[in-house]
Amino acid sequence: MMRMGIMSAAHVHTASYAASLKAAPGVTLLGLADDDAARGRAFAAAHGTRFYDSYAALLADKPHGVVICSENTRHREMAEMAAQAGAHVICEKPLATTLADGRAMIQACRDAGVNLMTAFPMRFHPAAVAVKASLDRGEMGAIRCCNCTNQGRNPDNLRPWFTQKALSGGGAAIDHIVHVADLLRWYMGAEVVEVYAEIDNLFYKGEIDVDSAGLVMMTFDNGVFASLDCSWSRPRFYPIWGNVKIDLICARGLLRTEYFIQNLKVYRGDTKQLELQSWASNADQVMVDEFVASIREGRAPAVTGEDGLEAAEVTLAAYRSAETHQPVRLPLA
């Protein structure tokens, strides 16, 4: 049996990853460690797993791999602890909030001879897989430009740290840019070379100290440009968390994709609310299975720490551009 652990329940995705680990064949979920004992204990109880009151205690049980679901700025310390204990790592996105942290994580895992995977579940979404296959077959011709949105509700009612800069590293931009940046890198096999962005707090003025609105333009080394709306612009009462939509304007026409449209519209009599309830496939499960398989097969995972760092760098460039009102070249100095 492969032993797995979870480090921190800070992120809202922790529950889905825990469920995926429990469902993965040949995997035992040892438990969850959290330095916030109340949070960790409640999570462990709710998901029927063991609570460890320290990360060291969890790592002492020699997990083969860990899922890091801490606050964004704490990913590095978690990854370094795990690597030193010889545990393979899958880390929630964004991989890091500074280049130095991201590089240190990659180095620590390399030195320890463990995998570092970035949790980009979009790569395992069946629609994204189908788009990638179509692009590789070339049936729409070359991509000329992309119009993308990854808009959502402000998640700070679920976890307050999302809008505390010391823990999150930023707001909507750091929360959302990496998903689409990674997806487009993967779709095109190209790297971002320039970023322009307008970023501000337009939706929660006086309430939060991080950005909530962002429009980003990325240019890739194949000449393709892509705009991305990364805003927390869905109201708190919006009937679903948000969206990922990508229009690929191609030589042979338009390839329009919307990844979270597999929903039921439910007008709930019990809550008097409209909800869009997903019936989509569970991409988190496929992602966790890939992490497990990479360990079992002694190979690199399909999505690496380097992928996470490239996407994080796009975000950092966007913040820099928003401050200077100038396009910013990558790689960042």
Add this chain to the structure above:
Amino acid sequence: MRVGIIGSGTMGRAHAAGWAQTDAEVVGIATVDCGTGEALSAEYSWPCYDSFEAILPEVDVVDLCTPTHLHYAMVMAAARAGKHIMCEKPIALTVAEGKEMIATCRAAGVRLFIAMVVRFFPEFQAAHRSIAAGQVGAPGVIRLTRASYRPQRALDDWFMDPVKSGGMMIDLMIHDFDQARWLAGSDVERVYARSVTTEHPDIPEDHALVILRFRNGAMAHVEGSWAYPKPMFNYKIEVAGDNGLIEFDNTISIPILFHKHQTAAEGVSDVALASSPLTVDPWAVEVMHFWDALTHDKPFAVTPEDALAALQIALAARESARTGQPVALEPLEVA
């Protein structure tokens, strides 16, 4: 007051249908060639004039439905002849010409109306009303898309000639630059744009993505395209405010859909026009508004200064796409 329509293309036809619903005396239609022009004038039993110069002395009001590169000279001539003017968008191809046109009309004591027809589309008016009523709070991020196929005219394909039309970013996107400014309730401070040619190497761009930053802090993403496959025409509105959200997509607001079995290829219109079943189409609403404001001495809902501001944004976007650098906008002042 006697009205003359100049031009018998797509817009001449749309305006003629509007004029027919007013009590105005339409003297005739002027057109350089009397192919479709004769057919159009015959449809309404209006005389056909073979030039702008021929019809000008016969009228008090001109409705200029001519290609963009002719707007400046025709507006200047009409103003100097003391005629009131309705002129298709864009107002002109340069800000300097637009300023001169506005100043000349003012000095001549004639009224100038630029036909920014999207201001008369009910879905855009509804969005503006919702914002004005405070239903969604202060606009934060506005998203506008206007994406269609390449316009193709059999006689004079002036849309494809950037010297005559200004290109897609001027001709098509000007609608949404105006809308963005109207919905944001603010002038633009900074423009950043990228553009590309997807399948028409003979024109400088057929798809563009533009980021606008407004002086009041709001931002907008504006997408324009002539690169969609026929017969697609998709336009979308999204206004995310700090207390709500407006969403609109014309492709999911269609009361009647024909899903026909495939037969022989059917014609698709030369120039894509938005259409939804309405008791009065927006072009007619626009003509009636112009006529009502002119004959009852009321203000126009959209001013030539608005049209000029939209042109300034469009030109800045085209410039930004060319240079790869953001463009800061100067406040517009008309002498």
